[in-house]
Amino acid sequence: MVDASRTQKLGFISDHETKIDLLRNKAIATTILDIIAGSGTQPLTIGVHGYWGAGKSSVLEMIADHDFEDEKTLVIRFNGWQFEGFEDAKIALIEGIIDQLIANKTIYNKAKDQILDVVKRIDWLKAAKKAGGLAFTVATGLPSPDQALELTKFAIGKVAGGEWATPENIAAATEGVKGYLKEAEDKPTVAKNIREFNSAFKLLIEKAEIDRLIVLVDDLDRCLPETAIETLEAIRLFVLLPRTAFVIGADETMIRYAVTKHFPDLPAGAANQDYPRAYLEKLIQVPFRIPAMGEAETKTYLTLLAVGSIVGENSEEFNSLLEKAEDYMSTPWLQKSIGDIDVSNSLGAMYTSEVVSAVSMMAQISAVLASGTKGNPRNVKRFLNSLTLRLAVAEARGFQNVIESQILAKIMLAEQFFPDIFEEIAREVGTNPDGVSSSLERLEERCSKTAAPNENLSPDDSEVSDSDNTVTTSTEQIHEPRIDAWMVQPNILPWARQKPKIGTKDLRPYLFVVNDVKNFAIMTAALDARLLTLVEKLSKDDLAAASVLPSVAALVPEDKMLVFEELRAIVLKTTDWDRKPAAITGMILFLTKVSEFESRYLELLEQLPAEKLGSWAAAGHDRAVKTPDGKTRLSKIVEGWKTTGSESLKSMIQADGGR
Structure with missing residues (x-):
């Protein structure tokens, strides 16, 4: 029977962007806002870079949640991924910005005429797209006769069907097309069309009395390469104007890949290998890169996630713990992380046995998880949610009393980061009548007597080789091919030394818990x-x-x-x-x-x-x-x-x- 305090229930952790700063990324958001404020009215593009799950969306959320002192700074959001496959990327960006300006009643009342002027231009961009793309503007700035006919059909379609489909409205739509074509005769170049759109948008911002329009562009790295590049180019060509600032959250590597796909015919050679980087630098003026978490930061992050899921992130006690974590994260080079004493002092009466067990487990798994996930917050959350799900399944199936969460966590680390070793252990467990793995027991024994880098063991436990100062033990001189092969794998040492030791435990119940991936129990029984x-x-x-x-x-x-x-x-x-x-x-x-x-x-x-x-x-x-x-x-x-x-x-x- 397992002590109930050792099978604590962690709450499921949302992977959505958050306003609660568990990673101290607010410093990045604040710096971005300071740069925007200090740039006057100059147009600005800022990149927030990091791998998927690094926290880019949370940084944008913190910027959006900032309390601006005046009403003349407006923040709007655009998610390019939402329009993937449904709309032309350039039009989607421009229309997404205008739609949010229209939704602001104060701005709409101040600049109604200018907004409608820009809307009209967007509508005709759509018409041009429907009539055969924007190719005609690239060539001459004028549509062909066939495209003109399609423009007319599109305009009539805008009013056809319903109460608007009167002869007068259809005639007006047709005349509108004629008027546009007549107007187009005076706009023979793409450059002139873009300049006039820029002028109309600039006038809109002035009439709306906006000092700073901050546009947060998210999830570009989820888009297809063509969509990502078109969105960036639309920013540069159409709406990057005085008083505007674009903050773009994207994985820099994925955007560089999009550039190479966009320009597939670049000649080979060293001179062109840097073209994607140079192209990106042209589009994004100020890059911010979110750093990966180290071991100490991962331990702090894990502890905050676990404690927050148990006591709630909105409690005063949790906020006290968060302040302590921020103190440690202010000096990351010291490699300090919150521990049991910090949690106890902050939570007071909320420091239950459930919390004690969770904090202990987070401390044990942080080293392997930090290395295995490469400090990626999303992957850390996914691991904890998988652990929570499997504990819940064990409870639903009625054998939660034989499952210890810390043992399950250790097994799941092996499953995720040492899959070959895990399968060998699972096979041994299935063939052993007691459900134990003698190889795992030997691995834990040998690793407990082997020093990690820069670590000293007591003289009683080890002996030092004169040749390389490597800590060894007499048991390590035994030739064990399987264990020798396991011990050379990166990060196996901290995992094997992680408490509790499980080599002598009956692990068969745990194989049943993890058989959502593979039925190890049946395979090896x-x-x-x-x-x-x-x-x-x-x-x-x-x-x-x-x-x-x-x-x-x-x-x-x-x-x-x-x-x-x-x-x-x-x-x-x-x-x-x-x-x-x-x-x-x-x-x-x-x-x-x-x-x-x-x-x-x-x-x-x-x-x-x-x-x-x-x-x-x-x-x-x-x-x-x-x-x-x-x-x-x-x-x-x-x-x-x-x-x-x-x-x-x-x-x-x-x-x-x-x-």
Whole structure:
């Protein structure tokens, strides 16, 4: 039975942008606002860069939430991703800005005529797009006769259908097109059209008495390359005017990639390798890069997330803890983080056993999580939410009393950051009658007596090599190939030394908890060394598989099922479907001796990713499928592959007939 205090429930953590600054990114937001304020009326573009999940949207949210002293600074937001695939990127940006100006009644009343003038120009940009894109403006500034006809149809369509579809309105729409075309005769160049749009937008800002229009542009790095570049160019060409400032949140790497896709024909050579960077610097004047969290910052962030999910982020006690965290984050080079004493002093009566357990767990997992996630806040949140979900599933299934959250967290770290080691441990747990992993026990023992860099162990625990001052122990001189291979993996040392030690624990319940990713419990249950040898032979090659068929035929029914399910699990782990998995051949040979698994084999074929399968899948299954019902089902599967399969598979089925 597990102590209830060791199975605390963490609340699910939202991944949306936040106004509560757990990362001290408010310093970036404040600096950006200071730069904007100090730039007078000069147009400005500022980039907030960082990988996905670094906190860019939260910085923009803090800017939007800033309390400006006057009413002449206006902040509006634009999310390019929301318009992906629905609207021309240039038009979407301009219209998105104007729509929010219209929504502000004070501004609309002050500059109604100027707003309507800009709206009219946007409408005709849409008409031009509908009539064949903006290509005509690029060439001559004038539409062709066919495009003019399309413009007329578009204008009539604006009023057609409903109470507005009167002869007078249709005539007026037609005359409006004629008037536009007449007006276009005086606008023969793209440059002039852009200048006039700029003038109209500039006049709008002046009439609205806006001292600073701050536009927050988010999620450009989620857009397709063409959309991202068009949005940036629209800012530069149309609306980057005096009194405007654009703050653009985007992953700099993704935007550079968008530039290379936008200009695919750049000649090779060192001189052109820096073109994406130079292009981006032209579009974004002031770049801010959000730094990744280090280990101490990750520990602080984890602790704040965990405590906030338990006691609530709006409580006075949590705000007191947040202030303490901000003090530590003000001097990150000191590598200080909030700990148990800080939490206790801040929370007072809210410092429950549930909080104690959560804080302890965060301290244990922070080192591995900081390195594994590369200090990315979103990935940290995802790990905690996955942990919370699995604890909730364990409770719903009724075995929460045998699950300790700290053990589950340690196992999940291995699952995420050391997947090969995790699978070997899972296999050992499944074959051990007590559900323990002796290899994991040895790993923890050896790592507990091995010093991390710049760490000293007591003389009682270790001896120092004169050659390299490396701390070793007598137990490390034992040749253990598996453990030796594990110990050279980066960050394995802090993970193995993380408390609690779990090598002697029955880990079978934890395999059931994590089988939302893969059914380790079924795959490994009671698979002893004898059966593992058979599986290895069956999944190796034709000759090896054929050599163990007599042994397969002699198995009891339960063992036959375990071998088949293990082979099935191996097949489903395949990543390269162009080649025939060796385990498929083994399964077919297996079924020549154990025909009762024919239906399970057909189920497996139905689960395979048809669009990825190579030509090998077209034939050979008739060796495993012998019953009339099975043959009918196999024919339906192959027939379906004619539609859903890869090109090579479809061609082979047509040539071979499929069997």
